[in-house]
Every structure is written in C-alpha cells, then in structure tokens.
Amino acid sequence: MSQTATVRWGILGTARIAARVAAAIHAAEGAELVLVGSRDAERAAAWAAEHDVPRSCGSYAEVLDDPDIDAVYIPLPPSMHREWTLRAAELGRHVLCEKPLAVSSSEAEEMAVGCREHGVQLMDGVMWLHHPRATDMRRILDSDSLGELRRVTSAFTFSWDPFPQDDLRLHRELGGGALLDLGWYCVGATLWAFEEMPVRVWGTARWRNDVDLNFSGQMWFEGQRAASFDCGFDTVIRKWMEVAGTRGTLACSDFTRPQNADRPAFRINAADGTYRKEISLPPVQEVCMIEAFCKQIRTEELNEHWPRRAVQTQRVCEALDQSARLGEPVELG
Numbered sequence: 001m002s003q004t005a006t007v008r009w010g011i012l013g014t015a016r017i018a019a020r021v022a023a024a025i026h027a028a029e030g031a032e033l034v035l036v037g038s039r040d041a042e043r044a045a046a047w048a049a050e051h052d053v054p055r056s057c058g059s060y061a062e063v064l065d066d067p068d069i070d071a072v073y074i075p076l077p078p079s080m081h082r083e084w085t086l087r088a089a090e091l092g093r094h095v096l097c098e099k100p101l102a103v104s105s106s107e108a109e110e111m112a113v114g115c116r117e118h119g120v121q122l123m124d125g126v127m128w129l130h131h132p133r134a135t136d137m138r139r140i141l142d143s144d145s146l147g148e149l150r151r152v153t154s155a156f157t158f159s160w161d162p163f164p165q166d167d168l169r170l171h172r173e174l175g176g177g178a179l180l181d182l183g184w185y186c187v188g189a190t191l192w193a194f195e196e197m198p199v200r201v202w203g204t205a206r207w208r209n210d211v212d213l214n215f216s217g218q219m220w221f222e223g224q225r226a227a228s229f230d231c232g233f234d235t236v237i238r239k240w241m242e243v244a245g246t247r248g249t250l251a252c253s254d255f256t257r258p259q260n261a262d263r264p265a266f267r268i269n270a271a272d273g274t275y276r277k278e279i280s281l282p283p284v285q286e287v288c289m290i291e292a293f294c295k296q297i298r299t300e301e302l303n304e305h306w307p308r309r310a311v312q313t314q315r316v317c318e319a320l321d322q323s324a325r326l327g328e329p330v331e332l333g
C-alpha cells in the first residue's frame with residue numbers, strides 16, 4: 001500500500017456506535033467506506049442507505065471476503081470479537097475492533113498473535129487516545145511538572161433511564177458488564193498514565209444476573225503508586241480522571257470525550273492552589289482514530305504498542321473481575 005493509498009473499509013454489524021464511526025470514515029482523509037454487513041440483509045441495506053455506504057450484504061463473512069476491503073471495523077458484542085478478528089486476519093484484513101478487545105485475556109492474546117502472524121494491524125476502539133488533547137496531557141506527565149506521579153483516580157458512569165429491556169451490556173455471555181464496558185477506559189487511562197502494569201488489584205461490584213452493574217477497583221503499582229476508579233450504569237454521567245504527583249495534579253473532567261468539542265480542556269493544579277487551564281486543538285476524536293489507523297497501515301509496519309496496550313488492559317480487567325468474585329485481592333504475575 002502506497003503512502004497516499006485510500007484505505008477501503010467494511011463494517012461488521014449495524015451497531016449504534018457504527019453510525020458515529022461511519023461518519024468518521026467519511027470525514028477522514030484517505031479513507032473510504034465501501035461495504036456494511038449485517039445478520040439481516042434488509043437491515044444492512046437500510047443502514048447503508050441511511051449512512052451513505054455504497055454497498056451492503058447479509059453476512060459478516062461476505063464483508064471479509066470482499067476483494068475491495070483493506071480494513072474492517074468490528075462493533076459486534078465483545079463475545080464475537082475474537083472469532084471475527086481472527087477470520088479477518090486470516091484473509092489479510094486489518095482490524096479496528098471495538099473495546100473491550102475480548103472477554104478474556106487469553107482471547108485477547110490470541111487475537112494479538114493471530115493479527116501479528118498474518119501481518120495485519122489490530123487496534124481497539126478507544127478514541128480519546130488519538131485526540132491531540134491526549135498528546136498534550138502526555139507532554140505534561142512526561143515534563144516532570146507534577147513531580148513524581150503517585151496516584152490515578154478516574155470514573156466513568158452513566159445512568160440508564162429507563163433501564164433497557166435488553167442490551168448486550170446486560171448479558172454476561174455477550175461480554176456485558178460495567179467493568180468491560182466502562183472500566184476498560186479507567187483501567188486503560190491508568191496504564192497510559194503510569195506506563196506500567198499493576199502488581200496487585202482489588203475489586204468489588206454490584207451484580208445483577210452475573211453482570212456487574214457497577215464496579216469499584218483499586219490497583220497497586222511498584223514505587224508507592226496506586227490507582228482507583230469506579231464505573232457503572234447506575235450513576236449520572238461522569239467521565240473524569242486525575243493524575244496526581246508530589247507537586248501537582250492533572251485533571252480532565254471529560255477524558256473519554258470532550259464535553260465541549262470546540263474547546264477540549266484539562267487543568268493543571270499546583271500545590272499552592274493556583275491552576276492553569278489548557279485548551280487543545282478540536283478535531284473530532286473518531287476522525288483522529290480512523291486517520292491514525294489508516295496512516296499506520298500505509299506504513300506497512302505493524303504498531304505493536306496498540307494490541308499490547310489492549311491485551312494489558314484486558315489482563316487487568318480480568319484480574320479485577322476475579323478479585324470481585326473471590327472477595328480478595330489478586331496478584332498479577
């Protein structure tokens with residue numbers, strides 16, 4: 001693939017989130033949305049008409065088989081991510097798979113290995129990391145202006161009102177639960193900030209039919225560092241994180257998605273009570289994600305960091321889930 005080649009995309013399933021990503025593929029430079037597949041051909045055709053997709057088909061396999069597809073976006077229930085990622089990889093399609101990458105760390109690892117062996121890129125669908133604000137926040141963390149980093153605290157919640165009759169998040173067999181759906185972001189932000197795996201975790205949850213409706217977690221790291229978070233479907237929208245050091249803190253009130261898309265902001269608080277507000281550039285984060293993915297595959301080199309980060313996030317989530325079920329801390333080897 002040349003440096004200027006257009007990356008041709010297919011989408012598996014007519015998921016709600018796919019509407020936003022389809023718009024991003026249309027808006028992204030060097031990307032073209034070619035085909036959408038659904039379990040139901042009529043649904044695929046209607047969705048294609050609504051979202052300006054030239055072609056549609058009545059199965060996911062047809063999308064993977066199509067010779068005009070370079071990359072696929074997989075927004076299926078998490079329990080289906082492994083199968084469709086590996087099938088896509090075997091056919092040489094690059095894979096942008098929604099979060100959580102899988103439902104277990106062994107599945108996530110298998111997906112990362114499968115994609116690497118077939119020479120295709122794998123990335124999970126966490127968008128905020130591709131926004132310029134993440135680069136600006138990274139610069140602060142790396143600058144030593146907060147002193148030694150000690151603690152990450154984060155929350156991601158929303159309140160279902162009304163509580164849905166049905167949703168993949170309510171089914172354990174589909175990979176549901178607040179930890180994998182929302183905690184994925186909190187755990188990911190923590191690993192992003194510390195750039196290291198925790199040595200021990202502890203979790204507690206409120207369950208409904210074996211699915212965690214909310215989850216609180218604690219993670220311990222080497223060097224006197226710790227992190228905590230809560231997530232859930234039962235509390236008003238919150239999507240903040242704070243990274244605290246020995247001299248100051250970085251606080252972002254909407255890290256998963258800027259509330260004010262035109263002025264994505266975060267704050268640096270100093271020990272003397274003064275603070276500075278930083279405003280980043282305002283591109284749409286979905287478009288940033290698609291453009292980053294297309295740029296990477298045009299290099300014809302694999303970005304190993306993206307799948308590694310997702311597999312590590314999955315490992316930590318799995319240990320947190322295990323801890324909540326056992327009622328005791330779990331060590332990460």
Ligand SMILES: NC(=O)c1ccc[n+]([C@@H]2O[C@H](COP(=O)([O-])OP(=O)(O)OC[C@H]3O[C@@H](n4cnc5c(N)ncnc54)[C@H](OP(=O)(O)O)[C@@H]3O)[C@@H](O)[C@H]2O)c1
Binds near residue numbers: 039044125
């Ligand atoms: N990155 C983000 O910001 C973000 C935001 C929201 C969601 N997500 C992730 O995206 C994925 C999809 O979430 P969503 O809320 O958009 O899902 P959704 O609207 O429920 O859509 C899931 C799609 O999967 C297909 N599907 C196949 N088998 C299914 C089954 N047994 N039950 C339900 N759907 C099935 C369906 O497509 P067809 O019927 O057309 O085949 C359905 O439209 C999840 O992994 C979620 O965590 C990410």
